[in-house]
Amino acid sequence: MSNEIRCDLCVIGAGSGGLSVAAGAAQMGASVVLVERGAMGGDCLNTGCVPSKALLAAAKAAHGVWKAARFGVEAPEPAIDHELVHAHVRGTIDAIAPHDSQERFEGLGVRVIRAHARFIGPDTLVADGTTVRARRFVLATGSRAFVPPVPGLDTVPFLTNETLFEEPRAIGHLIVLGGGPIGVEMAQAHRRLGARVTLVEKGTILPKDDPELVAVVRRHLVAEGVDLREGTGVARVSGGVTAVLDDGSTVEGTHLLVAAGRRANVEELGLDAAGVELAKNGVVTDARLRTTNRRVFAVGDVAGGPQFTHVAGYHAGIVIRNALFRLPAKVNYDALPWVTYSDPELAQVGLTEAMARERQGEVRVLRAPFAESDRARAEARTDGLVKLVLSRRGRVLGASIVGAQAGEQIALWTLAVSKRLHVGAVAGLTLPYPTLAETGKRAAGGWYTPSLFGERTRRLVRFLARFG
Numbered sequence: 001m002s003n004e005i006r007c008d009l010c011v012i013g014a015g016s017g018g019l020s021v022a023a024g025a026a027q028m029g030a031s032v033v034l035v036e037r038g039a040m041g042g043d044c045l046n047t048g049c050v051p052s053k054a055l056l057a058a059a060k061a062a063h064g065v066w067k068a069a070r071f072g073v074e075a076p077e078p079a080i081d082h083e084l085v086h087a088h089v090r091g092t093i094d095a096i097a098p099h100d101s102q103e104r105f106e107g108l109g110v111r112v113i114r115a116h117a118r119f120i121g122p123d124t125l126v127a128d129g130t131t132v133r134a135r136r137f138v139l140a141t142g143s144r145a146f147v148p149p150v151p152g153l154d155t156v157p158f159l160t161n162e163t164l165f166e167e168p169r170a171i172g173h174l175i176v177l178g179g180g181p182i183g184v185e186m187a188q189a190h191r192r193l194g195a196r197v198t199l200v201e202k203g204t205i206l207p208k209d210d211p212e213l214v215a216v217v218r219r220h221l222v223a224e225g226v227d228l229r230e231g232t233g234v235a236r237v238s239g240g241v242t243a244v245l246d247d248g249s250t251v252e253g254t255h256l257l258v259a260a261g262r263r264a265n266v267e268e269l270g271l272d273a274a275g276v277e278l279a280k281n282g283v284v285t286d287a288r289l290r291t292t293n294r295r296v297f298a299v300g301d302v303a304g305g306p307q308f309t310h311v312a313g314y315h316a317g318i319v320i321r322n323a324l325f326r327l328p329a330k331v332n333y334d335a336l337p338w339v340t341y342s343d344p345e346l347a348q349v350g351l352t353e354a355m356a357r358e359r360q361g362e363v364r365v366l367r368a369p370f371a372e373s374d375r376a377r378a379e380a381r382t383d384g385l386v387k388l389v390l391s392r393r394g395r396v397l398g399a400s401i402v403g404a405q406a407g408e409q410i411a412l413w414t415l416a417v418s419k420r421l422h423v424g425a426v427a428g429l430t431l432p433y434p435t436l437a438e439t440g441k442r443a444a445g446g447w448y449t450p451s452l453f454g455e456r457t458r459r460l461v462r463f464l465a466r467f468g
């Protein structure tokens with residue numbers, strides 16, 4: 001039976017971006033229709049952030065047992081029950097799912113349609129026989145794993161983020177194709193859970209991060225037994241599963257994980273009919289996240305920018321201001337943080353040293369190692385570094401942290417970058433002792449070291465001492 005709905009806002013995709021737009025708009029009084037063809041919660045909840053972080057937590061627990069002897073705690077070799085690990089991953093998703101559920105959104109007043117959406121005109125789409133006419137649309141259709149044109153890949157079984165977390169059995173030898181955040185996180189997780197792992201990256205791992213800090217992550221991966229092959233791609237695959245690399249070597253594995261980047265979901269959406277133009281990986285958007293059809297906005301992975309859940313949430317705020325309040329809010333990624341949840345974690349906000357030098361020419365770089373942190377020593381987590389990139393006058397342009405809880409520590413520096421603070425704002429803080437965050441303060445203090453402990457200060461102190 002066909003019917004027609006008119007609404008203020010129609011959101012396509014119930015992932016991180018679409019749910020944030022729908023929840024915000026509905027609670028602000030807009031009439032909202034949300035169309036989702038798959039599971040509510042999208043990639044992040046079902047096949048991305050949540051299961052990967054749950055798996056990493058299990059892997060960290062196993063690693064903790066191996067490391068316990070370092071503290072004088074003798075423990076037998078950890079036995080991994082893969083079905084229980086899988087149950088933990090599933091249980092974590094299930095615990096979060098109600099927040100993203102159809103019931104919750106209907107409770108907020110959102111009309112939810114569980115079907116594939118396709119535009120049939122610039123202001124009309126159809127989903128499961130329902131025609132939706134909306135004042136504004138939000139495209140939040142996300143992305144999926146990019147499968148590179150490697151010869152033989154169409155003949156062998158391979159895993160992606162969509163199937164990896166469904167595997168309840170032990171993996172013998174995992175070959176990971178791609179050394180971005182997915183490849184690195186999943187390589188370490190599986191190694192720690194007992195698999196042999198070979199990670200093949202045609203360039204260098206984590207290329208968007210500062211190489212000086214990436215080196216620390218690399219050292220840990222190798223020390224834990226990940227067979228890291230950088231600078232060589234996978235030339236072809238066959239059987240179940242043999243990978244021949246560009247350098248001529250052969251890797252025999254039991255499973256292959258393809259983690260070679262993402263492709264935006266733009267197919268079969270009727271974007272032609274809507275007048276929405278495609279970009280290289282997603283749709284064309286302006287700084288206000290408007291597509292080439294001014295009624296249609298795009299958020300999250302399909303918008304063609306950085307692909308993170310917190311970016312999708314940030315986009316949602318921009319679109320709500322534009323679409324509901326007609327405010328010309330624009331995206332700005334200057335203070336965008338990101339974290340790779342390897343162990344040690346790797347976190348970045350603002351400019352890396354290389355980016356800052358390219359854009360600003362002269363910059364100051366300050367460093368402090370975790371090895372000088374009393375807390376890091378107590379916890380035997382001394383391998384880490386805080387690196388600050390400052391303008392000539394001391395404004396914080398960027399911060400990079402590798403080490404324990406780097407992802408938590410980057411919050412302070414996100415504030416510093418977004419508020420364009422002088423490094424003295426952090427150097428002057430009193431932070432609780434002993435915390436890892438003190439390392440950041442120590443790095444910041446480096447700005448003052450040359451003048452504070454220099455000859456001029458010494459002369460001044462001696463001079464003032466004469467007055468009693």
Ligand SMILES: Cc1cc2nc3c(=O)[nH]c(=O)nc-3n(C[C@H](O)[C@H](O)[C@H](O)COP(=O)(O)OP(=O)(O)OC[C@H]3O[C@@H](n4cnc5c(N)ncnc54)[C@H](O)[C@@H]3O)c2cc1C
Pocket residue numbers: 012013014015016017018035036037038039040041042043044045047048049050052115116117118140141142143161182265268269299300301302307308309310311312341
């Ligand atoms: C393994 C992995 C780990 C990750 N870890 C992190 C992390 O730790 N931190 C982080 O910030 N980011 C992480 N990400 C990235 C993060 O998951 C994405 O950036 C985020 O999910 C993007 O949200 P989105 O709303 O754009 O898309 P999605 O969450 O993918 O949602 C899109 C939704 O649209 C639906 N859809 C598509 N087409 C249609 C259609 N035609 N009709 C109806 N519905 C449609 C899909 O079914 C899907 O539910 C990770 C990603 C992966 C793969």
Ligand SMILES: NC(=O)c1ccc[n+]([C@@H]2O[C@H](COP(=O)([O-])OP(=O)(O)OC[C@H]3O[C@@H](n4cnc5c(N)ncnc54)[C@H](O)[C@@H]3O)[C@@H](O)[C@H]2O)c1
Pocket residue numbers: 148150177178179180181182183185200201202203204205206207232233234259260261262306307308338339340341
């Ligand atoms: N912690 C997090 O926030 C987190 C975690 C996972 C994913 N993500 C998001 O998901 C996105 C996708 O992650 P990803 O790791 O799939 O992609 P990516 O694009 O970041 O990395 C893919 C890597 O695969 C390599 N590669 C491509 N083809 C290859 C080949 N034939 N042989 C060898 N190497 C090859 C590329 O050189 C690249 O380094 C990330 O960019 C990130 O935005 C975020």
